[in-house]
Amino acid sequence: MIRKIRIENFRSIADSGDVYLPKFGAIIGKNASGKSNFLSAIAFLKELVTGVDIGTAINGITPMTSEFFYVTGSPNRPAASTLISTFKFTIETDSGRHFEFTYQVGLNSTKQPPFFINSETLIEIVNGSEKSIYTREGENVFGEGTSSPTKILLNRLALASHPDESSQQVANAIRSYTIINEQPKLRGDAILVSENRIDTNTVEGLAVSLQKKDRELFNAAMACIKKIIPLFEGAQIQAIESSTASDSVDINSEEKKNPKLFFVLWSYKGFVPHSSASLSNGDRRTIFLMLSLFNSRSKSFFIAEEIENGMHYQRLAKIVDQLRTYGNVKEIQVLFTTHSNEILAALMLDEVLYCRKEPEKGSLLTAIKETAQYEIIKEELRGGSTAADVVNSGMFE
Template sequence: MKIKQLHIQNYKSLVDFKLENLPAFAAVVGPNASGKSNIFEALEFTNYVCRFPFEATSFFGGLKNIYSYQATPGKKMSFYYKFDNDININFSLGITPQRNLDGFEDVYSIGQEPILDLGKEENPFLFLDIRDKNKRDNFLEVVRQKHLTYNNEFEIFIDNFSRLLVGKTFLNRSFQLQSRLHTNASNLSQILAQILDSEKKDDFFEWLRILIPEFRDIEIRKSNIDGSSEFFLYEMTSTRPFSRHLISDGTFNILSLMAAVFQNENPQFLCIEEPEYGLHPQAIELLVNFLREKSEEKGHHILLNTHSQTLVRCLEPHEIILVNKVNGATIAKQLTADNAVNIKTDEAWLSNAFGGGVL
């Protein structure tokens, strides 16, 4: 899965933000308050608009909290995604806020354009039609009849999107699916139970033993009272298990990141914030290799954001998107293989040899 073009306007600091030819595995790199999280939140917001068109803004604190301060009055928030297919598959969404004398109302209109450019179709397939199974099936049938190549990118983005920032409870929004890891990993026990009850268990355990050298086993205990689950971790040198409250933040982070990748066999769109949290430098390197490998193997689109020197050192130049904020607006510089230098990637970044993503 690959995004050919991304264009976001007037969402927080993303006044006129553009990315092109986004690799399947990449990292957004930049200083604090440069807008890295806003990029991921804008992707998440688009997903929510599709699922809850006229309630979506309420999950993000209301329109007044996401509409850019830099926007010209009356301008809409717009989100344009073009996927890398043989056909012109893209979707465009425009949200126009309505104002009153006191400022913003949380009221808006949604404008849409046809998802697939097949010429003049009597019943074009629009952004919000993805929620309608019959319209979705009809759209796929048109694609098959015309013998076009379509890799389900739009459906992957809507159906299998996850944003993860472990431990940040304020990011845990309402109506998150129970079958998918929540943004703050609060339902980790439930997702681990699903993984351990599947054919993915052996592969999952093999990677855990690489990233957590003392790891031996995981046990899921289910409450007879309310049906809730709790996981316990066993180490090589101990016969007694460790509950969630006894393991380190780094170990919990590793379990969460691994669970996010293994929660679905189908291709996913994963936005992972600060994956380096609580991890040893060697574990960070192993984790980057794991995420890169699973992206290639399973067709996942995995985006990271970071300001970790150790993580940047593990990246290839073409996997790096540098961001800075200029006059209140987030801007991006995408690196390519041509940006390779004769020093380590992190040194080139922090010395500003790449020309961006620094204080």
């Protein structure tokens, strides 16, 4: 889980200040206000912690180096050779320990590769006191109580490989985050899933992954989806020998040596089982969200961009209810962006963060209850107001 974030000089964010993230909640705001950039900062951290080099991770965000940093037309903006972005996260691990992790990304336009990790610090917070785990300056990493540094490549995050137990616990927590920022993949060969290559960016891969991990949890996920899609009956997953697979299906030689292939179809009441290619976009998105949630580890973090994409509006409240219910049961932090009034009607005020962009300050993220607009009209809204009531009042026009 991430309890608090602070981001400086990243994309549309100049300085977010300290932002406390809810256990369950949504980020709202106008188009181009910068909502996605806050989620991108978390996704970027996960990429680096999995061991991806910084250049590759940045290319996943933007092809232009200048767009990684906060862009303003001010003549006082620092020269490109001095640009630094700062990311600070207060992280709770599975065991309930709290850590503060800060790192800086720098750009030196005169060198190749231009991006580098400028610094890192990992601190454990125990009963209000801080205990240093390690610090990094450039390529030098100093563990607690050591005077001689270990070396690390400038384009790699030390947290990804630092050997002490505390660092590994934080890194494992971050690696467990589930981040959905696009529609599920749809491949022609998706009905066949190899145990050697389970792609959890597809509904088939998610279904096989969950069934192999925990059959009882898989059944619970199917029951959850049925509550949202009434005609849905479940996923049919059949293990087959790779040698019996159709010659028309592309299976590489390594997979042909492995007999563990899984054939996946989807069952609906009154219909012949079919592949995901015949699912509606809304059904595929619903199944993908729920299977991703149930695949998430307890006490981890589930993040999704605009969960309403491709959905019929009458389905949205049920999806929010399932996200909240399962998140509470498994202690999974859930955060998503939305523009949907139907979703807002299912949320309470303390579950919503409001994103706005100001000319001189960039994108800012604030709990609705802490905004000046809410203070002005809260008397008119007292008594069980939903987030939709607040937004529909016109206070954020």
